[in-house]
Amino acid sequence: MSLPKTFISCDWGTSNFRLRVIDTSTLEVIKEFSSSEGVKEVYQNYIAQQELDKHTFYANFLKEKLKEVTDLAEKTIIVASGMVSSSMGMYELDYTSMPFSSTGDELFSKMVTISEDLSLLIISGVKQGDNVMRGEEIQALGLTAYLEGVEAGVLLLPGTHSKHLTFKENTFHLFDTYMTGEMFDMLSKHSILSNSIAKGPLIENTEKAFREGVRKAMVEGVSKNLFKVRAKSLLENRDKVESYYYLSGLLIGDELSYLKEQDQKVVVAASGLLNCLYQMALEEVIHDRERLLFFDENILEKALLTGQKKILEQQHECV
Numbered sequence: 001m002s003l004p005k006t007f008i009s010c011d012w013g014t015s016n017f018r019l020r021v022i023d024t025s026t027l028e029v030i031k032e033f034s035s036s037e038g039v040k041e042v043y044q045n046y047i048a049q050q051e052l053d054k055h056t057f058y059a060n061f062l063k064e065k066l067k068e069v070t071d072l073a074e075k076t077i078i079v080a081s082g083m084v085s086s087s088m089g090m091y092e093l094d095y096t097s098m099p100f101s102s103t104g105d106e107l108f109s110k111m112v113t114i115s116e117d118l119s120l121l122i123i124s125g126v127k128q129g130d131n132v133m134r135g136e137e138i139q140a141l142g143l144t145a146y147l148e149g150v151e152a153g154v155l156l157l158p159g160t161h162s163k164h165l166t167f168k169e170n171t172f173h174l175f176d177t178y179m180t181g182e183m184f185d186m187l188s189k190h191s192i193l194s195n196s197i198a199k200g201p202l203i204e205n206t207e208k209a210f211r212e213g214v215r216k217a218m219v220e221g222v223s224k225n226l227f228k229v230r231a232k233s234l235l236e237n238r239d240k241v242e243s244y245y246y247l248s249g250l251l252i253g254d255e256l257s258y259l260k261e262q263d264q265k266v267v268v269a270a271s272g273l274l275n276c277l278y279q280m281a282l283e284e285v286i287h288d289r290e291r292l293l294f295f296d297e298n299i300l301e302k303a304l305l306t307g308q309k310k311i312l313e314q315q316h317e318c319v
Contacts, residue, residue, distance in 0.1 A: 003316055006030065008069070009308055010062075010080035010120075012089070013135060014038045019078075020305075021069050024312075027305045033068035037061075039083040058090035059114045072118060079308040081123040082135035090120070095127035100137065102144035102170040104310045107137065111315060123311050131177055136163045142306030143269060144170060146299055153265030153293075158274050160185075162255060166264075178255040184248060193226065193247065196233035200241030202276060209242035210277065213249020214256075214284040222254045252281045260285045267293045271300050 009020040015038035021030040046057045066072060085093040093108050100106040108124035125134030136157050143155065144167075152168040160181035166174040187193050200206065216225050229247050232238040259266060259282070266286065268278050275294065282292055295303075 003312065004075070004077055007309075007312060008066070008076060008078040009305055010078050010082075010084065011135070011304060012039055012080055012082045012084040014040050014083050017042075017065070019065060019069050022305055022309075024309065027302050027309065029305075031069045033065065035065075037065075039086065039088050043088040055090065055112075062090075062114065062120070063118070066118075075117045076119070077312070078118070078120045079123070079312050080120055081138040081304070081308060081311075085122050085124045086134055089122075091122050093122060093124035095125050095132055096137075098126060098128040098175065099171050099173045100126060100141070101172075102141070102147075103314075104141045104307065105314065107141070107311065109311050109315060121312060121315055123308070126175070128175055131175065133161075133163055133175065133177065136165075137172075138307035138311070139269065139303045140165050140172060140307070141310055142303035142308075143267075143295065143299070145306060146295065147267065150265050150267065150293065153267055154259070154262075156266065156268045156270070156278065158268070158270040158278055180251050180255045184251050187226070187247060187251075188244065193229050193243075196230045196238075196240060197244040197247060198240035199244055202245065202273065205239070206242050206245040207280065210245035210249040211280060211284055213246040213251075214253030214281045215249075217250045217253030218257045218260065218285065222250050225250055248277060249281065252277060253284070256281055256285045263291070265291055265293060267295070269295050269300055269303065271297045 003024050005024055007022055007024055009022050011018045015036060016034065017037045018032065018034040020032040023030060042058065042061055046054060052060070062078070070076060083089050085091065091110065091112055093110060096107050110122050112120045112122060114120055123138060125132055126137045139157060140155055147167065155165045155167060157163040162178040162180050164176045164178070165172045188197055229243050233240070233243055266282065268275070270278055279294060286292060
C-alpha cells in the first residue's frame with residue numbers, strides 16, 4: 001500500500017500540543033497549529049468530567065483541534081508521538097526496550113480508529129533499566145540519516161529533561177536523562193536564588209559568567225556552588241543577569257562534565273540560545289573541536305517529522 005500524500009504530525013507533550021499538515025514526500029509543513037493544551041491539561045479535564053470515556057474524550061479533543069489545519073474532507077492519518085502514549089495520554093503503550101536501530105523497526109506503535117475517515121498512529125516510548133523517554137526517541141530516529149558519517153558517539157538532545165543517547169553503527173544502545181532544564185527552572189523561580197538572578201541577553205560579560213559556571217561545575221560540582229549565586233549577589237553586588245548565566249553554566253557544566261573523560265564524538269541537537277549555551281559549555285569541557293558536531297536548525301526542524309514518517313512507512317508495509 002502506498003503512503004498518503006500528506007499526513008498530520010502530532011507532537012503531544014506534557015505541556016504543549018502541536019499539529020502540522022505534512023507533505024509526505026518532501027516533509028514540507030503545509031499548515032500548523034499549536035497550543036499549551038498538553039497531555040497533562042487534557043487528562044485533568046477528562047478526570048473532571050464523567051460523561052465520556054477516555055477514548056471518546058481524547059478523540060473529540062483531537063477532532064476539534066484538527067479543524068484548525070484541515071477540513072477532514074478525505075481519509076486522514078495522524079502520526080502522534082510524545083506523551084500521547086503515556087498513562088495520561090489517549091492510549092497507553094508499553095515502552096520499547098533499548099536498543100533501537102535507525103530503521104525504528106523495534107519501536108512499538110498502534111493504529112487507533114477515531115472515525116471512518118480518521119486514524120491515529122500512536123508511537124510508544126523507550127525504556128532502559130530505570131530510565132524512560134517518550135518523544136525524544138522519534139527525534140533521534142529522524143536524526144540518524146545525518147549520522148551516517150559518524151560511526152559511534154553520543155547524541156545530546158538538550159531540554160527540560162536532556163537526553164544523551166549513545167550510538168554505534170546506526171543503532172542507539174544506551175541513554176541517560178539529565179533534569180538540567182527543570183532544575184534551572186525550579187532554582188531560578190522557586191528557590192532562594194530567585195531574588196539574585198534575572199533573565200537577560202547573552203553578551204560578553206554574561207558569556208564570561210556562564211563559562212565560569214561551567215568550569216566550576218567540572219572541578220567542584222554543583223551543590224557547593226549554588227548558594228554562591230546568592231552570596232556573590234549580597235557581598236559583591238554581582239549583576240543579576242550574570243548570575244543567571246552563571247547558574248545555567250553550573251547546571252549545564254555538571255550535565256556535560258563526564259564527557260571530558262571520554263573520547264567519542266559528541267553530536268548536539270539544539271536550537272536558538274540553548275544551542276549557543278551547549279556549544280560554549282562543550283568548548284570548556286572538550287578542547288578537541290573535531291569531536292564536536294552541531295546540527296543546524298533546518299535539520300532539527302525536520303528530525304521529528306522524519307522519524308514519524310519512518311514509523312508510518314513501517315505501518316504501511318505491514319498492511
